[in-house]
Every structure is written in C-alpha cells, then in structure tokens.
Amino acid sequence: MVMFAAFLVGLFAAQPVAPAPVALKADAPKLVVVISVDQFSSDLFDEYRPQFTAGLARLSGGTAFRNGYQAHAATETCPGHSTILTGSHPTHTGIIANSWVDQSLTRSDRTVYCAEDERVPGTSSTSYTVSPLHLRVPTLGDLLKQQSPQSLNVAVAGKDRAAVMMGGHNVDQRWYWDGKTFTTDLKSAAVPETINKAKVAIAGAIAVPQAGLNPPPFCQAKSTPAAVSPTLSVGAGRFARAAGDAKAFRASPEFDGAVLAIAAGLIQELKLGQDAATDVISVGLSATDYIGHGLGPGGGEMCLQLLSLDRNLGDFFNVLDRSGIDYTVVLTADHGGMDIPERLRSKGVTDAARADPALTTVEVGKAIAAKLKLSGPVLLGDMAGDVWIDRSLKTADRARAEREAIAIFKAHPQVEAVFTSREIERLPVPTASPDQWTIEQRVRASFDKQRSGDLYVALKKNVSPIAKPGAGYVATHGSVWDYDRRVPILFWRRGAAPADRQDHVSTVNILPTVAAEIGLQVPASLDGRCIDGVEGVACPSH
Template sequence: MKSLSRYAAVLLACAAPVVSVFAQDGAPAVSQQVPAGAPKLIVAISIDQFSADIFAQYRQRFTGGFARLTQGAVFPAGFQSHAATETCPGHSTILTGNRPAHTGIIANSWIDQSVTTGPKVVYCAEDVSKRTAGSKDYVASPVHLLVPTLGEWMKKANPAARNIAVSGKDRGALMMGGHDIDQVYWWKGKQFVTLAGRELGATAVAENAEIDKLLAKGAPAFPLPAWCGRQDRAVQAGTATVGTGRFALKAGEGDQFRVSPRLDRATLDLAVKLVDEQKLGKNSVPDILAVSLSATDYVGHATGTEGAEMCIQLTQLDMALGDFFASLDKRGIDYVVVLTADHGGFDLPERLHEQALEKSARVNSAVSPEALSATLGKKYGLEAKGLILSDGPSGDYWLRRDLDPGTKGKLVDDAKALLEADPQVEVVLSAAEIAATPMPTTSPETWTLAERARASYNPLHSGDFVVFLKRGVVPIPAPRAGYVATHGSPWDYDRRVPILFWRKGMTGFEQPSGVETVDIAPSLAALIGLKIPQGAFDGRCLDLDGGTGNTCGAVK
C-alpha cells in the first residue's frame, strides 16, 4: 500500500487483542497491546473552519454536543501550526500526526509543470493519472497523501480493526481515512458518493433516499435564536447581500442543502448508520470513525463568520452533535471523541470595517501572478503568459519551468522586491529560504512566519516562492454570491483551532497553552496501546487524564 511504503511489514494474523506486525527489510514494526479498559471506538470529528475564536465566542451558548465535550480535556488554543491553512492540509494533519511538510499536502491545490501539455492545477484529492481530457470532473483519491493515518496504523497492527470515514467533502474524508479504508463517503451534488470502483453500501443508499425526499419537498427556514439578534443585519459585499439568511430549502436545490446545517445533520446520520452496519465498537480491537463536518466552512465562505447565518449554523450543529453522541450512548459503545478543525476563518472586510477593524481589506490586483508576469516579462523580454503561476493571490507561486536557473533567481528576487513594496504584503519567502529554515520545535504560537512556512513546505509540490499578505487582508479581490470570506493565511485567526477530547468518566481539565493538531494521533494511539515506529509522528502524546494517571504511559 503506497501510504505505508515507509514502514512495509508482514501482517501476522491474530484473533486476540494483542497483535504484532514485524517489518521487512529492517523497517520498524508497529504493534498493539490493547490495555484493559481501552475505548472500543475512536470518533475523530473535524469541523471545517471552526476557529478557536468562534469556539470562544459561542462557548457559553452551547447546550448540546459541544457542551458535553467541554467537560473533557479542553485545549482551547490548539494549532494547525503550518502556514497553508486550508481544508486539505489541515485534514491531513489530524489523524496522521504529521505536518503538511511530511504529508505532502501543501495546499488544496498546486501547479504541476511536469507534463508536456503545459502547467496544470492538481487538486489535493485527485488521481491525475485518471483525468479525462476536457472533463471538469475528476477521480477522487488519497494518492497524494504520503504518510499513514491512524486508521491505517490500526489496520496494519490488526486487519480486524475497522477504518471508516464520512464527510461533506471528499478531501475531508480521504485525508482523515487514508488509503486503506473500509468504507468512505462524501457529499457530491445531491447525494453521498464513494471511491471510484466501489459500490455504495446499503446505509449510504438509505441515507441518500432520505435526502432525496427532503430535496424534493423542500424545508422551511431555521429559527434565529433570540441571542443572535444583534447579528441579524444585512451587509453588502460586492453583488452579494449577507447577514440575514435563514437557510430555507427550495424544492430540488441541492446547493442550498450543502450550504446549510442540513449537510452536517445528514453526515452525522450517515455516520450513525455506519456504526450499526459495520458494528463499530463491537470488535476484539478498537475501531475508528472519522467524521468531517463541512457546512461551517460553506456557510463561512458564503456569508462570513459573524452574521445570523453562522449563529444558526453553530446552534444547529451543537444540537446535531448532541443527538449523535446520544445515539452512540444508546448503543452502549465505549467510545472516545476528539473534536478539532482543519483551520480557522476570517470574516468579510465589509462587516469588519463596521466592527473596529478598519484595516481589513480585499487584496489588490498588483499581487496577482498576471500582474507580476506582465511587469517582469517586459523587464526581461520574456513571454508574459504563464511566466508566473499561482492558484490565487497569495500562497505558493511558481515560475515557468523552462527558465534557466540564473533567470529564475533574478525573477524570484525581483518578484520579492515588487511584492514587498506593496502595502498589502507582509513578506515573500523563496523556496530556498524556507527549505533552509529548521523545522520548528517550540510552542506554535511563537513560530516565525518562516517556520510556519517550513511546516507547509514539501519540495514535491511547493512553489518557487510564497507570498504572505498582511494580517486582515483577504485574498478575495471581488466578492460574489457564495464567496465573500475565506481563510488560508499564516495568521493565528486561521491557525488556532480548539482541540477537545471526551470519554465517559474521564477526569476533565482545561489547558490553555498551545498544542498542535499533530498531537492528536499519538495521543489516541497511546489510549489503545498502539505502538508506532519512532519518528513516524511530528506530534507528541498528550496526557489526557486530568488526575494522577497518565494516558501516554510507556509511549510518552
């Protein structure tokens, strides 16, 4: 299996909870000795675009699933510590225990210039070898993920372990589940789908049938909680008006379903059905269920983080999570939950201007690769088209591959000078500068921008230089319906996410100091007695017992 090639091993069949995997060719082994009292099911939940800031803002209002989780081990200032705070890189850290520099998932997409037909944008969860010429569709796959997920390690130690993932996005499910996954589903169009070549399971078919009925009938608007009243105000952003939405569902409107609390409710409903179908938590060894909830991100992009829409979304999500946990309780499963996010988020500048952040702005066109190409192409007498490439007005930029090294060096230096003279640009870092930066080892809130970039840098996919906009500059030049706000910066409003662990009977605590999402996998591995080869994780084991016990034990 490609994702486990670093630790190739011979599996030894064993029916008992104590299992071992011995390595071939001197590679390290993974083994598992399930401790007495270990949880039978790991439930790993990622809420797309659920920042630490918004968690703190709504925390006192939660009465459902979030309220339960706050009774466990609470890390309110967790970090997606890398700079490329997007969905795919963030999800790739949660259950691999590795930063994007090692997962290979440096962004949601990158530019591939290795093909003779010219540069192409590669999506992080796409098998480009199966791309059809002229088609806008793609074959979803975890092919670019370079390291194992926790579920893969569990199956490597014992094939009886079940590794299941469900999400509102393919990249959420695939980056948390990995390559060796028993069942995987994500929302696409008007239904849940799975990997190419696999048939939908009976539970997914049943869930899709229920959704079909809802889409055909439509549904009324959600009520606005009384305490959300101050957020119920129209804001104009370009041609879009946001701030007063209620998510009424018109008959047949799949996109209205997607950008609403209904998507998360359906994802959790499918997760419960999969618990029953796969008999999760009933096996001789622990199982894992990864759930990525995408609606908060869709709502954040479409309406921002501070309007009535987000208030309704988080209220409904809190209720849906409460019902989900109650369903697990009813089934008598001994489970442990971790909930975190793939990244944070930032509100739209038009509303921020009214809320004491006048310096927030939309990025100007001078930062675009087209503008840079025109200026530098003229200076050096080069064809401007495709001279400098990027997938947006910030992040990774690539130079045309046919340039000689000397010209490339000059172009990087000139691009850096031009961009850093722009009042909206904080810094430009070359690939050489980033690669020369040691991987940081200190607490993530203290990292320099170069260190944050280093955690995202992988030479297989990263650009020739990286552009970081100033704090508060949103990389959306012109807002439009469905896309008024975003994330992706190296700033802490996009990096900081809550990390919450809960298990029935655990001694809870709150630790405000910074930890990383890469600490999640080693912490869960320790709970179930899974011993991973040394050096396989960037993260560290967190002791989740608020008392005298130590959940890290011998693996600490």
C-alpha cells in the same frame, strides 16, 4: 431542519459477531470517533461555547484545549485534514495545499488537486479520480489495521479531501458528497444499506423547499446585514431553500445533519465498536466552511449553523449512548477563518481590507513580462501563498523574473513577507510551542521540495485574498495568521473529569495521544507527541 440520524436509528437488526482479536489495551475504548468541523476556529469556539447545550457542550466538558493549532502556514482544508490523524505536518504528509502546480505534467491542466490521481487519462484538477495517492504518511486507521487487522477504518465527510486525508490508504468504507449525492472511491466495497437509505432521504429533502430557520434571541442580535458590494449583503440569512437547490443544502445546517446521520447508520450497520477489536470512524463536517465562505463567519447565519451543529452532535452522541458502545471522541478543525473585512471594520478592526487585485500572480506576471520583455505567464499560482515561476523560461530569465517578483511583492503595502524556496528549505522543521513560531517557520512546516512554489507570499494580517467577492464566496482562510491557525482540540470519554487547558498544542498531537489511549504503536518519526494530562490517557515516556 432535518436530522437524518432519526431515519437511520434502529434500521439494522443485530447479527452474530465473528471472533475478533483482544483489544489493543484491556481498557481501550472500542470505538474512536474523530470529528473535524471545517473552518471551526477557536475564535468561534470561544464566542459560542456559553451557548452550547448539547453535543458541543458535552465535548467541552472533557479535556478542552482552546489553544489548539493547525500550526503551519497552509491553512486550507486538505493540509489541515492531513495533520489530524497522521501526527505529521504538511511538510511530511506532502499535502501542502488544496492544490498545487506541477509543471512536469503532460496534460494541459498543470494544477494538481490534493486528493486526485492525475495519472488517470483524461482527468483534470476539477474533473478527477479521487485517490489518497499524494498522502505520504499513514493515518490512525492505517496504523490501527496494521496492528489489529480485524479493526475497521471508516470515513464519512462532506468533502472528498476530508474523507481521504483522515481515512488514509487502507479504509473499509469511505463516503463523501460529490455535489449531488454521497459516493465513494472504493471500487470493491459493498454499498451499505445505510448509504442507500440516506441517498433516498437526502434526495427527498432536497426536492422540497425549505422554510428559513427562526433565529433564537442570541442569533437575532447577530443578524444584521453587512454590505459586501452594492448588490450583495450577508449576515441576516436564515437558510431558506428552493426545491432542488443542492448547493444551498450543502451550505446549510442540514448538510452536517446528513453526514452525522450516515455516520450513525454506518456505526450501527457495520457494528463498529461492538467486538474486541477497536475501530475508528472519522467524520468530516463541512457546512461551517461553506457557510463561512459564502456568508462570512461573523453573522447570524453562522450563529444558526453552530447552534444547529451542537444539537445534531448531541443527537449523534445519544445514538451512540443507546448502543452501549464504549467510545472516545476527538473534535477539532482543519483551519479557522477570517470574517469579511466590511464587517470587521464595523467592529473596529481598522486594517481589515480586501487584497489589491494587482497582487494576483496573473497581474504580477504580466507586469514582469512587460518590464523584462518575456513571454508566457511568468508566474503561476493564486493570490498569495505558493507562487511558481514558469519553467519554460530560460534559466537566466527565471532568475530575473524571481528578482523582479520579489521586488514587486515586497514593495506592496499589503504584503507582510516574501520567502524563496531556498530560504525556507534550509530551516529546520520547528518543534517549539506553535504559538511561538515565526512566519517563516510556519511556512517551513508546509514546505515540500517537490510540490511547493519557488516563492511564498504572505499577506498582512486582516487582508483577505478575496479581492472581488461574489455570491457564494465572500470570506476565506489560508493565511499565516492565528485566526486561521488556532482551532479547538477537544478530547472526551465517558467518566473522564473535565479539564479546561490553556496550553498551546497542535493537531499533530492528536494521533499520538489517541494511540496512547488505545495502546497503538506509532512511528517515532512523528512530528507530534502525546499530550500529557489528557484525562484517561497515560502517555509513554518521551
């Protein structure tokens, strides 16, 4: 596999540095590096931690929380990334899901993508203009630039929604993969030479076939085929790739290597962390998620991915070390993930199952329409999670449809709970330790009155909402359960003593903790609070 940082290191000659303001704190790090590994659950972290020898081993030797939480119910990419650098739950960020239904839209597509601007004529939720429009709160970078205008805020990610939700509204550079190459939504930003060189290098890599990886013994033990269907097995793949297959490139360890290479190049070219103003770069690594969806997180493919990620992160940190930059790192994830039920059952998880196709909103809506003699879809949304009732129905019919939907969902043996928006809204936003939250409280932390559904349907534990798996999509996340909620949160700065922490913390605690480390003022209204006892961080009195 290619580690693209090797192409980029040393390409940019030193330039005179303009005067900059004094750092926020005298001992503040000059560069804050925040890394999200998409679908990197605490279960995976615990399992593979003894195998890490490079970058993830380094971070594990800092202040390591194995019981971090994306505490809310909407354990998807966009909501999860919206919490990491805002200090706020989705109920306050406004990012309740990767997409939601807005029945007030005049366009034919009533679905809204979390990182789009649906006001742009001719766009849809699948063909959209990337925008931070829906993010209602500032990010770390936004707040940093308010207090220290000469600070730089840079984001690079494998997904647009990761780059948007971590970078925020006021970014100096934002780059993400669009399916073919790296692009940006910033019209006025000059294109760094790093991006031009990376595009050429990546296109060249995709153009040639890739031989499969040779799994080490630890991965060989996991490389057992698991049948998902009569025609599809996963578990023993090695990431061999045909020439020109960009989708296979995206779902391979090469993809994270490319993102880290771009991040390393941008740090060097933009001189991040090389003057008196503290800068921030957020890095979204997406390959773990694509591999988890397409192959499941429990097989040999994920083993190869995580060991490759460990090495690539090690290379990335070595680049920063050679630069002499005083930097601090936070690594976490936007959510976890559930393995394929077929493999879970072979490991003794007897209740692991795929959801009944009859639970989709389409099928339940059809059943309600037939029984109540209603026209239209009746229900909108996907399998489980937020469900919207068709607003074209008369008020009385909407009430009848809601009662019937609740009855159908609650009667199904794969459904754990059903809540109305009225029930959720009257709950206070939870503030207790995230491991103690009830299911309803988890839903409350994701609830937005303007965007959330009329109902919220929670499937039972170990029930995958993928009723009919196919190539590229066999496993997923998005549930209220801890295999989707629990993520590692790792803080590292050179010289800080190692500390393994077992206490339960949330991703909303990251922003106030980093803010205390660099001396940044943050709003008192945040859901998160600075974590006491993180090495090198002195929290303000609460």
